[in-house]
Amino acid sequence: xxxxxxxxxxxxxxxxxxxxxxxxxxxxxxxxxxxxxxxxxxxxxxxxxxxxxxxxxxxxxxxxxxxxxxxxxxxxxxxxxxxxxxxxxxxxxxxxxxxxxxxxxxxxxxxxxxxxxxxxxxxxxxxxxxxxxxxxxxxxxxxxxxxxxxxxxxxxxxxxxxxxxxxxxxxxxxxxxxxxxxxxxxxxxxxxxxxxxxxxxxxxxxxxxxxxxxxxxxxxxxxxxxxxxxxxxxxxxxxxxxxxxxxxxxxxxxxxxxxxxxxxxxxxxxxxxxxxxxxxxxxxxxxxxx
Amino acid sequence: xxxxxxxxxxxxxxxxxxxxxxxxxxxxxxxxxxxxxxxxxxxxxxxxxxxxxxxxxxxxxxxxxxxxxxxxxxxxxxxxxxxxxxxxxxxxxxxxxxxxxxxxxxxxxxxxxxxxxxxxxxxxxxxxxxxxxxxxxxxxxxxxxxxxxxxxxxxxxxxxxxxxxxxxxxxxxxxxxxxxxxxxxxxxxxxxxxxxxxxxxxxxxxxxxxxxxxxxxxxxxxxxxxxxxxxxxxxxxxxxxxxxxxxxxxxxxxxxxxxxxxxxxxxxxxxxxxxxxxxxxxxxxxxxxxxxxxxxxxxxxxxxxxxxxxxxxxxxxxxxxxxxxxxxxxxxxxxxxxxxxxxxxxxxxxxxxxxxxxxxxxxxxxxxxxxxxxxxxxxxxxxxxxxxxxxxxxxxxxxxxxxxxxxxxxxxxxxxxxxxxxxxxxxxxxxxxxxxxxxxxxxxxxxxxxxxxxxxxxxxxxxxxxxxxxxxxxxxxx
Numbered sequence: 192x193x194x195x196x197x198x199x200x201x202x203x204x205x206x207x208x209x210x211x212x213x214x215x216x217x218x219x220x221x222x223x224x225x226x227x228x229x230x231x232x233x234x235x236x237x238x239x240x241x242x243x244x245x246x247x248x249x250x251x252x253x254x255x256x257x258x259x260x261x262x263x264x265x266x267x268x269x270x271x272x273x274x275x276x277x278x279x280x281x282x283x284x285x286x287x288x289x290x291x292x293x294x295x296x297x298x299x300x301x302x303x304x305x306x307x308x309x310x311x312x313x314x315x316x317x318x319x320x321x322x323x324x325x326x327x328x329x330x331x332x333x334x335x336x337x338x339x340x341x342x343x344x345x346x347x348x349x350x351x352x353x354x355x356x357x358x359x360x361x362x363x364x365x366x367x368x369x370x371x372x373x374x375x376x377x378x379x380x381x382x383x384x385x386x387x388x389x390x391x392x393x394x395x396x397x398x399x400x401x402x403x404x405x406x407x408x409x410x411x412x413x414x415x416x417x418x419x420x421x422x423x424x425x426x427x428x429x430x431x432x433x434x435x436x437x438x439x440x441x442x443x444x445x446x447x448x449x450x451x452x453x454x455x456x457x458x459x460x461x462x463x464x465x466x467x468x469x470x471x472x473x474x475x476x477x478x479x480x481x
Numbered sequence: 482x483x484x485x486x487x488x489x490x491x492x493x494x495x496x497x498x499x500x501x502x503x504x505x506x507x508x509x510x511x512x513x514x515x516x517x518x519x520x521x522x523x524x525x526x527x528x529x530x531x532x533x534x535x536x537x538x539x540x541x542x543x544x545x546x547x548x549x550x551x552x553x554x555x556x557x558x559x560x561x562x563x564x565x566x567x568x569x570x571x572x573x574x575x576x577x578x579x580x581x582x583x584x585x586x587x588x589x590x591x592x593x594x595x596x597x598x599x600x601x602x603x604x605x606x607x608x609x610x611x612x613x614x615x616x617x618x619x620x621x622x623x624x625x626x627x628x629x630x631x632x633x634x635x636x637x638x639x640x641x642x643x644x645x646x647x648x649x650x651x652x653x654x655x656x657x658x659x660x661x662x663x664x665x666x667x668x669x670x671x672x673x674x675x676x677x678x679x680x681x682x683x684x685x686x687x688x689x690x691x692x693x694x695x696x697x698x699x700x701x702x703x704x705x706x707x708x709x710x711x712x713x714x715x716x717x718x719x720x721x722x723x724x725x726x727x728x729x730x731x732x733x734x735x736x737x738x739x740x741x742x743x744x745x746x747x748x749x750x751x752x753x754x755x756x757x758x759x760x761x762x763x764x765x766x767x768x769x770x771x772x773x774x775x776x777x778x779x780x781x782x783x784x785x786x787x788x789x790x791x792x793x794x795x796x797x798x799x800x801x802x803x804x805x806x807x808x809x810x811x812x813x814x815x816x817x818x819x820x821x822x823x824x825x826x827x828x829x830x831x832x833x834x835x836x837x838x839x840x841x842x843x844x845x846x847x848x849x850x851x852x853x854x855x856x857x858x859x860x861x862x863x864x865x866x867x868x869x870x871x872x873x874x875x876x877x878x879x880x881x882x883x884x885x886x887x888x889x890x891x892x893x894x895x896x897x898x899x900x901x902x903x904x905x906x907x908x909x910x911x912x913x914x915x916x917x918x919x920x921x922x923x924x925x926x927x928x929x930x931x932x933x934x935x936x937x938x939x940x941x942x943x944x945x946x947x948x949x950x951x952x953x954x955x956x957x958x959x
Contacts, residue, residue: 212494
């Protein structure tokens, strides 16, 4: 049997129509990055510095296509209202494009739960502390004349009347409640009479109330995020070093919390203001309750 | 021919890309529409408009209202001005009792005693005085407040302890079967701008709740009285912070079974601007009517505040001779009663339908008999003693007898002694304005006046009415 002679013309055609497209396809395929599940960590209160870092990471996740989903890993008592809302709104933009799953490690209280309510799915450990939905603030003093400082209006020094301030807090609380009801939807099994009590629940109890979706760990959250993003063989990457190389996250910022005379951090903020923050009861307050 | 090769090339080109994609991706995620709160449409909850008040001329009820200020009370007079204004519009005089130990004397002439958020407990003497005051028709009005309390700081440890006002008031209120709970009421769904500002829209039938449709309290304790009446009650979602439960036995205000003790769990609703919210102003007006609407029954122990009118007739019975000494003593009594806005007029005929002081001796006379008859006393000229109910045999020499007969038409004080001289001494004793040295039992009293000498019982100094700057007049009995 005679073997057909391979002509140069045929070799040329094979290279052009077979090898070259295959090579280009392989090159292009390898250029497609491996999908990434980005992890954004918050292990501090939410205030200006941490809020900006969180937003930088959210922006990074939105701008980088390889980041297919995000896990928001929380261990935070919440923080200022304005910074919480800023992060929440940025998170909503990200969530419109990519799945965001919350993993509550130690605590997602108050403002931190506000953030998690704006994500697709919430995991918590059985003894994580979750909830504390509500707002706190320091009432301004009743106006009086302070001779050493001249002002141009009765509330220039005090901000607002005490009664108005109280009602503003109520309005902010309604925003928080709306965020929770919008975020949780039908998954929420209790009404405002329970939600607005400001109670902090364990993960197990939060699951029963529909405050969270599932008991689980951070790796469970990563897996869930991957499933929602419809990816596998993915990488899990902390976004903080990429988005904010000089991140202040995971560093205890002492400026937010007050300190006692010995320099020890106290669980309440150093400045008056409006907060979505969980302040654990102090021993003296527990004594009062008795 | 070329078309075939193009297809082959295309497949070979896409194959590694597809393989790569399948290796990493299982599908195309579909993102839901993300909704955020409608911030721009959020508004501050505003207080409901105040119900217009009646501009009718108010009945001048008069009376003296004493506000407690001697128990480290956690309020400023300005915070209760809405109430004091309403009281003054009704012709009442308002006093603030800021000196400990003067309560018993002030209650002699007060029509109502008002306690606002005390931090220091009431002594057993105070409690006795107040319960006796209420028993005789005086009215007790108590305001507590869940937002007040005394914060004590340990000097060495810095530990803080809060003493709520309920600790100070409950021992007193126990006498009236009323308890103020160490809690606050809250409502998460229907409230006045904050969960702890609760509405009450269920009212017991009472004059105090007349014209009310809705009142708002601002941080109120719950109050209960098993035998009394819960006046203000919230809806089923108004819960106690102690139990996180609703109880129809616990409200914002209760009235005791006798209707003379009114207790509120809050007084912030009296202060501006909260006094103008919903029907709070109507409630405050109703409270003012309650405060001045009592029927105070004076007792002998209330001397000199035992008369209803501003004029007292002094009637010396036929056995009495108006000696110069007696005229002098009567002048002293007149001056003493003048300090409490009561005039004294001497008359030679038995007074009818008026406040009166009857002067007599242990020797009976026809014009004296009608006055002492209600007391069941028989006067025997030959005897050295008179027999008195409860007291037994009382020697006539050196003793003066006080008999007090309250009556709708006028209160009568009868003074009896052995002689004109003893009677003069007794009058001198009364002129001091106090009979605290006498033995008093109900409306009968015995004063030792020596053996017809000028001896008289020394009286303990008592607080003079102050506060409003006006001299109080006795509270009228009903």
